Amino acid sequence: MKTNDLTQGSIGKGFVLFAIPLFLGSLFQQLYNTVDMLFVGNVLGKNAAAAVGASSILVTCLINLFTGVAVGAGIVISQLFGAKKEKDMKESVWIAVLAGAVGGLILTVIGVTCSQAVLVRLHTPANIIPDAVLYVRIYFLAAIPMVLYNMCSGILRAQGDSRTPFHALAAGGVLNVITDAVFLILLDWGVAGVAVATLFSQSMTAVFLLIHMLHHRILTRQRLRWDLLGKIICVGVPVGIQSMILTLSNVVVQYHINGFGKNVIAAFAVYFKAENLLCLPIIAFGQAMVTFTGQNYGAGKYERIRRGILVCNGIAAAVLVVLSWSALAAGKWILSAFCPDQQVVAEGMRIISVTFPVYFVYSLFEVTGGVVRGIGKSVPSMVIVIVNLCVIRILMLEISDRVFHSVQAVAAVYPLTWLMATLSFVGYYLYARKQMLQ
Template identity: 35%
Template sequence: MARSKNIDMTKGPILKELVLFALPLLLGNAFQQLYNTVDSVIVGQFVGPESLAAVTSTAVIINTLVGLFVGFSTGSSVIISQFFGAQKGDMLRKSIHTALSATFIMGIIFMILGYFITPPLIVLMKTDVTVIEPATTYLRIYFLGILGLMFYNMTSAILRAIGDSVRPLMFLILTSILNIILDLVFVINFEMGVAGVAYATIIAQFVSAFMGMFVLIRSKESYSVSLKEMHIDTSILKRIFAVGLPAGLQMAIISFSNIFVQSYINSFGAASTAGWGSYGRIDAFVMLPLQSIALANTTFTGQNAGAKNPDRIKQGIRVSLLLAIIVTIVICAAEYAGAPYIIRFFTKDEAVMKYGIIFIRCNCMFDFFCCFNQIHAGVLRGIGDATAPMFIMIFSFVIFRQMYLFVITRLTPSIYPVSLSFPVGWMMCSILMMIYFRLSHWEKKIHTI
């Protein structure tokens, strides 16, 4: 039964396989976004704009630390998918147990680090004085439960690597419903404010982590987990870090640089902070189809790289890119038209709504540029080349974006060019990524796997 849940992407119609794999992945990612989005909606409607700003503005700090681990799970997924595609069962088991053992150690470190660096980072973002206390409360509670989030991400990465994107979806559907129920109970019934939504989130994350581990432990397949085999194989860990560390550093550095972007936004006041945070929650949903297609193509590339099939990888690039562009343009057109109605889900405060609409409409017109950098970066990671995407994205999303903000804020006091700092980074990244991809001779790297 369990075998039928896996998708072997080394044969069969490419579009069908990508869509079948990406759809549950998309739904799963959508439910994962619900964790923080529901937090934002509930505090915005039942607590107030300051609490909304507290919950949404802390996302950049969460993403900085979590980004490091997401990179590690990406590296694990690539290595596991390559062993799965090459049908090397022994190495597959070692890589899975190494990844899970390392996850536990990293989770403890991130929990402690996140708790203690919260106050200085909130000050660094030039957070409005009315937002500092609830933001600190929310973020510290969130980090105390980060181990659950990390284990869910890793167990899901393992299942996706062997072609199973359905069960991670089922876990998220159940725990997202649990999160909504707990949010409402803690905030409305117990009047716990931002602390309530933080506790609801970490409880739901631990439940999803438990379900992921339960499936892997009870499995009878070659990828099953045994607590007796939990140890770190240093040679495999090095391979995982070779792919995952660049991806993780890239995500963490980009997220950290967004703290400085957030500081520019915060300088326009608490309403601007809440409006930007609301836009961020919406944009996270808008980008999900693209990210799901890119992640599906990474698994597709990893399996076909293990099977030494470069021609099929090239076909996968063309199909994924076309699919991503069409879907992104359609969604963004609807987002632009519906911006005023979408923002109302978060707040009815007129000042917050005004900024939220500005941020949505200034950015969504350029989202399709992300298709080029995300798809090509996903393919490069699938064949084990994560260093080049890291440097390209760090330059585009950190250095170039900060240079742009430094210059533009000295030329005009308007919020509009500040809100365009994301699109200018996307465009630069897409140009550089495609140039590198064409010059990288990536086909030759497949034969070294």
Template identity: 35%
Template sequence: MGISLKKLFAPADMTVGKPWEQIVIFTIPMLIGNIAQQLYNTVDSIVVGRYVGDNALAAVGSASPIFNLLLVLFIGISVGASVMVSQYFGAKQREELSKTIGNCVTLTALASVIIMVLGAVLVKPLLHMLNTPASIIDWCASYLMILLMGIAGVAYYNILCGILRGLGDSISALIYLLIATVINIVLDIWFVAGLKMGVAGVALATVIAQVVSAVLCMIKLARMTAVFDMKWKYLKMDRFHAATIIRLGLPSGVTQAIFSMAMVVVQSLTNSFGEMVIAANVIIMRVDGFAMMPNFSFGTAMTTYAGQNVGAKRYDRVEQGAKQGTLIAVGVSAVITAAILVFGKYLMAIFTTTSELVTLSANMMKILAVGYIAMAVTQSLSGVMRGAGDTMTPMWISLITTVLIRVPLAYGISYLTRTPELPTGDYRCIFISLLSSWVLGAVITTICYRRGKWKEKGLKTQKAEN
């Protein structure tokens, strides 16, 4: 009767059972985990906003796009790992699975060193390039440098979680993340409210919590001997596995880089509107993070589901699950959209006691609300394509909607709405442009999915050709 605790924490075979049920069971713990991860940034913002001030809140927000840009290598490795792991697990190829995981561990170590060095050199120039206000630039730099010192913890947690999810285990990642979230919250309050460490205290708390979660993930993987082998010989990089991880993951890394670059460019525009709009944008992005979590969770679940079933050559199940999973994701996003429209102002008031900032943030959030339904479609169907090994198509869609639509539209509206009272234009351009890119992305993604080119990308076929 019921599911045993041992089975709950074991890898899940998604090639059997009802598609929608497998997707939902896999998504729920991952959604809880993603919400917990979003608490990292949210608690940072709440603690900084209430104990240090609105300028410190703006500093944390201005630093975030730069840090996200520096994480693109890890995002690429994580996606490549998840796709390969899910397909080899679905195909029951133990040796290939072991080599893939070993190569991921080594690639992550190399990428951590590269990012740490690059980041230390680029942080200050990037902040100056973005016209970061002088009142917050030192706080931004301090925050970023501490995060970079602990980059390996952040990297390994995200990549090892990607491997666990590829194996169908979303429960373990959830448990470790919840532990790390509690550590992060306690340390945030202690470092900032107690020790008065300011923005630096928030960054240090995040690093410590991520390192703990990464260690727990590594211990879990080392014990999964029934599924694959974690041996020294598999840590040695080989050409096929390392290249395939990079080839599959690079488009997703580039996608995130494009998105992060767009965020950096738009952040420069946001900075031109002053500290109040910067702080409002930070609050909106924190709430947006929670609102987007179901979409990201369903997208990742669809990647694992599609990957395992493509590995098992069950394309009928892939299409059935794609339809069912997308419909469920759209329903969840519709509920979230309604909640934002009704309770938006109360959500904003959690972050600041400044009434003008609460009103400004709530009005801007209403512009974005409907876009979450469009993103449910984009994330779900993109997840299916990635899981099948087609990581290029989502990259091109992101390129079109972000570079050709969002950024030009934001700057165009800003320019066209300039008046003596608004010398830099209407600040709503930031959110109108984002909503437009989301809606267009959903339309293009649906068309590309229905064309079916993703069905030709299975790993086993590609290796046979090599």
């Protein structure tokens, strides 16, 4: 198995080479839901697109809570990798996979039993609730393979292997396209077919990674080290809560969106899919920064972390400026590809005209936050995200909705809170750096 030691060599080159497979992997991961929306918007119509859009944030919110443990495991294992503690690392891998299986089972039970009540409370229009509930319940049956995939890929990335998770997702993405066509066009299963296709393809990616880890003896049965489990939970649960709260703020946004009617609901659903074109490299850069920081923190190379912040943020921001302005120029074509309804496209253009020009701020937020998480400071990271992207964002939404009540005002809340969170991460890192050097 080829790994990448990010404690040595060129910072920029190592960062980019490690991030490229992460980006490609994220591309195929997002392909699951993107292809779903393409099929739903063009085959099933506007009502089905609204149903999937109204339910997708709920799905993401709950899954992020449990996959945060996977991020925590990756941080712990990356630090052990940098410190060359192989025995502790193997024991952490065993415990992390077991925790992922249990977490996925819990998530399945919660998602299946609570989905309808939550969607009703989210002010979802009554005429799309049946399809939304059906989609969510089937989707949550894939919770165990989803969490296990994220756990296994996080473990592999922590050891410098960002290629194998990409290979798994590439195969899963192709499989998802094929099964979407079969279930929607040939079998005419409707929204249920979209969810079943995702369930099947996601399960295959998890099985692939588990077989790979067993074959290469990355995953071997070990004794249960409760201290390592405690460390993974202490680092991972705050990351999961952070991700959940971040998505929860989007649930609050969804509540406000639902008050604008079907066209705006579908427009935001399409926007979130189109936005993935920009999110994917940002996610890759953020994940790469967590591994880079974790390995160098474990190796005690604090000065290399400082240099990495400047280099990696510069690379990420430059890439996003080019991508976001290009996406803005092609906005109508991109939005139309997901849903050809002209009213939906018009509302979508109002959204991207606000967020895309300043989307590079989101890259600064993810990369700088990755540094704080990489050094194991997941609780401060959680607090920063909750304060800026939940509390302040919700307050701003309430004010903008009362004063302006416009789609653009809702969209503007995003970049403003990204900027505030980024400044908070920078401030905390400067404080933490002083503590490390003492």
